[in-house]
Amino acid sequence: MKNSSSVWHPNTQMKEWSDFTNISKAKGVWLTDSKGNKMIDAVASMWCNVWGHSNPQLVRAITNQSKISQHTSMFNLTNEPVEQLAKSLIKISPGMYKVFFSDNGSSAMEIAIKLSLQYWKNIGEKKKIKIATIENGYHGDTFGAMSVGYVPEFFGKFKKQLFSTIQFPVPNNYRFPKKMTIADYQNYCLDKIEKRFRKKEDIAAFVMESGAQVAGGVIIYPKGFQRKISQLCKKYGVLFVLDEIATGFGRLGSMLQYDEQKSTPDIVAYGKMLTGGYLTMATTLANKKIYDSFLGEFNEWRHLFHGHTFTGNPLAAAVANENLKMYKKNNLIKKIQKTSKVFEKYYDEISKIDYVGDIRHKGMLMGIELVQDQKQKTPISPEKSINKIFFEEGKKNGIYLRTLGNIVMLVPPLAIAEKELDSLIQRAIQTIKSAKNQVI
Numbered sequence: 001m002k003n004s005s006s007v008w009h010p011n012t013q014m015k016e017w018s019d020f021t022n023i024s025k026a027k028g029v030w031l032t033d034s035k036g037n038k039m040i041d042a043v044a045s046m047w048c049n050v051w052g053h054s055n056p057q058l059v060r061a062i063t064n065q066s067k068i069s070q071h072t073s074m075f076n077l078t079n080e081p082v083e084q085l086a087k088s089l090i091k092i093s094p095g096m097y098k099v100f101f102s103d104n105g106s107s108a109m110e111i112a113i114k115l116s117l118q119y120w121k122n123i124g125e126k127k128k129i130k131i132a133t134i135e136n137g138y139h140g141d142t143f144g145a146m147s148v149g150y151v152p153e154f155f156g157k158f159k160k161q162l163f164s165t166i167q168f169p170v171p172n173n174y175r176f177p178k179k180m181t182i183a184d185y186q187n188y189c190l191d192k193i194e195k196r197f198r199k200k201e202d203i204a205a206f207v208m209e210s211g212a213q214v215a216g217g218v219i220i221y222p223k224g225f226q227r228k229i230s231q232l233c234k235k236y237g238v239l240f241v242l243d244e245i246a247t248g249f250g251r252l253g254s255m256l257q258y259d260e261q262k263s264t265p266d267i268v269a270y271g272k273m274l275t276g277g278y279l280t281m282a283t284t285l286a287n288k289k290i291y292d293s294f295l296g297e298f299n300e301w302r303h304l305f306h307g308h309t310f311t312g313n314p315l316a317a318a319v320a321n322e323n324l325k326m327y328k329k330n331n332l333i334k335k336i337q338k339t340s341k342v343f344e345k346y347y348d349e350i351s352k353i354d355y356v357g358d359i360r361h362k363g364m365l366m367g368i369e370l371v372q373d374q375k376q377k378t379p380i381s382p383e384k385s386i387n388k389i390f391f392e393e394g395k396k397n398g399i400y401l402r403t404l405g406n407i408v409m410l411v412p413p414l415a416i417a418e419k420e421l422d423s424l425i426q427r428a429i430q431t432i433k434s435a436k437n438q439v440i
Helices: 056-066 080-092 105-122 143-148 152-161 182-199 225-236 288-293 314-329 332-339 347-351 386-396 418-439
Strands: 023-027 030-033 038-041 098-102 130-134 166-168 203-209 239-243 267-270 282-286 356-362 365-373 407-410
Touching (some): 038 418, 056 314, 098 105, 105 130, 105 282, 105 288, 130 143, 143 152, 166 182, 203 225, 314 332, 347 418, 365 418
Parallel strands (some): 130 203, 203 239
Antiparallel strands (some): 023 030, 098 282, 356 365, 365 407
């Protein structure tokens, strides 16, 4: 059947998707389609929704700002909402000094990469030209982001066009060498990083997601792993760059993961939940050392040649400001820490499903890995798209789910009520059970 939509939808196998569910209304954690069917938004509209849909305070912030100015350039100009937002972000971000605004997470990471490489050139260091990362990380879909976050399944077709990076293994509590403990493997990973740092002084920056790898399969770092990498970077003169686009602002249970992990970066990127999930905006923050290296006379050409049309958009900044006020007023981080314990009640029930291999959970993020054989840990790989199967089965159970390969992800709006989270998890469990015959 010919696809009925004129939109080129992301990450869908075209022949499998004859049409697309049309969402006509969204309120709270619920999505309602054009036929009146309701689904719990279990992916927080791609991991960005904080307060649920149609929140009157956030809508009011956008409406009020729209009556003042909708968009003005940040080239030689500024606006009050974005100035206020920058001050608020610096206030909550230990060690950071200036904020560079962009439109989305991929762009924020492109900026971080450019800052990292140009910093060394600006201070006269020509040898620092390489970017180091950890395997299976994900930082976006643009070319620089694909290079530093190279997931073969996603980006293999572009490998020859991407710039080379130095990749190191990452400890995974579910999959690690048989002759090692997870502690042994973590030490092995860290030792490989230090040996390479010591061998050659050509690495400009080490780039990693903060707290966990999300799109790479919900890989939550062992305690101390990120902090030790930050210490190695400081010891060997490598810039430490963190991606908190999907993991910060409460997703993993703390406002900033780098603060929880005691691993202050030189550069950090925020996005997704910055505006509560209502408008597109991202930021790249840098410390004073980085910022000062870009200061100079015009003919020194130290400045960063980078800018977006909608950089510092006042509508997005206004709703982000309101969002941050609501975090504080509603004590959201403590609420998340309490609500996230609801997930723990279902560990046993989920683990008893005979094709569940592993459950990974932190804060308001859960990944459920599905396997053909629990002893061998063989991932399921049906002929049809797992994502398509789980979307259709989830819809029958009143839940909107997306999978990443053989990982079922539960990423609810952060302010979800405990009873709503109970319902979400129960519906997800029913979907996993009812989908079995189609994927095994």
